Amino acid sequence: MSYVDEVIERVVRENPNEPEFHQAVKEVLESLRVVVDANEEKFRKDALLERLVNPERQFKFRVPWVDDKGQVQVNTGYRVQFNSAIGPYKGGLRLHPSVNLGIIKFLGFEQIFKNSLTGLPIGGGKGGSDFDPKGKSDREVMAFCQSFMTELCKYIGADTDVPAGDIGTGAREIGYMFGQYKRIRGVFEGVLTGKGLTYGGSLARTEATGYGLLYITQEMLKSKGMSLEGKTVVVSGAGNVATYAIQKAQQLGAKVVTCSDSTGWVYDPDGIDVAALKEIKEVKRARLTEYKNYRPNSEYHEGKGVWTVKADIALPCATQNELGIEDAKTLVANGVIAVAEGANMPTTMEATEYLQSNGVFFLPGKAANAGGVATSALEMSQNSERLSWTFEEVDSKLQGIMVNIFHNLDDAAKKYGFEGNYVVGANIAGFEKVVDAMNAQGIV
Ligand code: NDP
Ligand code: 2IT
Numbered sequence: 320m321s322y323v324d325e326v327i328e329r330v331v332r333e334n335p336n337e338p339e340f341h342q343a344v345k346e347v348l349e350s351l352r353v354v355v356d357a358n359e360e361k362f363r364k365d366a367l368l369e370r371l372v373n374p375e376r377q378f379k380f381r382v383p384w385v386d387d388k389g390q391v392q393v394n395t396g397y398r399v400q401f402n403s404a405i406g407p408y409k410g411g412l413r414l415h416p417s418v419n420l421g422i423i424k425f426l427g428f429e430q431i432f433k434n435s436l437t438g439l440p441i442g443g444g445k446g447g448s449d450f451d452p453k454g455k456s457d458r459e460v461m462a463f464c465q466s467f468m469t470e471l472c473k474y475i476g477a478d479t480d481v482p483a484g485d486i487g488t489g490a491r492e493i494g495y496m497f498g499q500y501k502r503i504r505g506v507f508e509g510v511l512t513g514k515g516l517t518y519g520g521s522l523a524r525t526e527a528t529g530y531g532l533l534y535i536t537q538e539m540l541k542s543k544g545m546s547l548e549g550k551t552v553v554v555s556g557a558g559n560v561a562t563y564a565i566q567k568a569q570q571l572g573a574k575v576v577t578c579s580d581s582t583g584w585v586y587d588p589d590g591i592d593v594a595a596l597k598e599i600k601e602v603k604r605a606r607l608t609e610y611k612n613y614r615p616n617s618e619y620h621e622g623k624g625v626w627t628v629k630a631d632i633a634l635p636c637a638t639q640n641e642l643g644i645e646d647a648k649t650l651v652a653n654g655v656i657a658v659a660e661g662a663n664m665p666t667t668m669e670a671t672e673y674l675q676s677n678g679v680f681f682l683p684g685k686a687a688n689a690g691g692v693a694t695s696a697l698e699m700s701q702n703s704e705r706l707s708w709t710f711e712e713v714d715s716k717l718q719g720i721m722v723n724i725f726h727n728l729d730d731a732a733k734k735y736g737f738e739g740n741y742v743v744g745a746n747i748a749g750f751e752k753v754v755d756a757m758n759a760q761g762i763v
Pocket of ligand 1: 487488561
């Protein structure tokens with residue numbers, strides 16, 4: 320049996336009930352075959368892949384907090400410190416009822432390669448909790464965040480592990496967590512990114528993931544002699560990534576006609592109104608059913624459906640496995656040119672293969688959504704030098720990083736005989752740097 324197959328089998332056997340983690344490992348290792356096969360003897364002897372798929376350490380802890388009725392609630396908190404070969408652990412905190420160890424491990428594993436692709440010195444980590452911020456009062460969210468950080472603060476620090484936002488964790492949650500970290504540890508340091516601008520946050524971090532997604536999509540289209548100008552785009556999600564992806568797509572001349580949340584989706588033939596979306600989601604924290612009050616010409620539908628709308632470009636920006644094989648078939652039948660992942664692993668493996676084999680340009684999340692964590696690393700730099708850069712400075716660095724990422728994937732894919740396969744390109748390019756650093760540091 321090949322080394323890759325052996326390790327995949329072992330991961331499935333030793334991590335039961337973690338299907339998302341298995342999926343992330345399979346996708347990466349399958350596309351590394353060409354590199355691993357060429358170094359099989361050395362990698363096997365060094366147990367390189369076993370070290371890569373086993374987190375350096377993982378924490379699971381109790382998070383008790385008191386709700387507005389005086390009832391004590393108990394959630395579970397996680398932090399997985401996956402790989403620190405190229406820098407301090409870096410990765411977001413997800414707050415969503417679906418969170419479990421397998422989800423955090425899949426996200427942490429992806430983060431290793433994503434962070435490597437940014438070219439910046441950040442290792443891979445991820446954390447979160449099964450706490451659901453939806454429907455909670457600000458006081459309840461604060462109570463949860465303070466309790467969560469009371470335990471988490473033992474394991475993180477500006478030079479060891481720097482968490483940030485993800486699903487359910489935005490500016491409000493980061494603020495409460497930062498306050499509690501400072502109170503307990505007694506240091507004002509860049510221990511979290513995505514902070515508010517008045518206490519060490521970076522300009523353009525809020526916009527970075529969505530903007531970066533469009534910068535890399537634009538660069539890919541440019542390499543094919545195309546552009547975003549005049550293209551119709553379908554987006555899923557209505558959170559941080561989706562909102563700023565829609566905004567940048569529109570600035571670059573495309574028309575975005577959909578967005579969605581966990582209960583339904585919107586079709587707006589005139590193009591999504593970003594100001595209305597922000598008001599509904601960021602200010603009112605309400606449902607997309609409200610969108611029609613701002614845009615009478617739009618349609619609201621219950622359930623899933625954005626991938627049924629005819630478009631040139633599809634940008635999944637909500638959550639994992641939200642774009643399956645039937646969706647991929649519909650997109651192809653409707654003539655989609657490109658799919659770029661704003662979310663982490665939103666496309667199933669079967670759907671990805673279908674899109675690629677039907678000539679759709681496919682940019683995987685670990686490259687396409689890397690603008691968020693890259694800008695987090697820029698926030699860390701600003702915190703270290705106790706300075707802050709202008710929006711234009713950060714945004715132009717972000718553009719440079721995304722353009723670079725695209726060419727690194729493109730070159731790696733070509734070098735190994737997989738021209739145009741950006742999944743293989745991203746995994747190989749991300750892996751090479753991590754492996755080099757791991758080898759240099761010995762068996763640790
Ligand atoms: P948000 O919480 O801001 O938004 C998530 C959006 O997706 C919401 O509109 C949510 O609906 C919707 N959604 C639909 N179905 C689900 C579901 N089953 N689980 C969770 N959300 C669902 O998160 P982000 O925009 O920050 O994150 C979106 C994706 O992008 C995630 O995969 C995340 O890991 C990834 N990502 C985020 C980065 C960041 O910087 N924030 C960086 C790189 C990747 P509702 O409004 O009803 O909650
Ligand atoms: O998935 C991701 O890259 C993020 N949620 C952002 C991580 C970060 O540290 O900014």
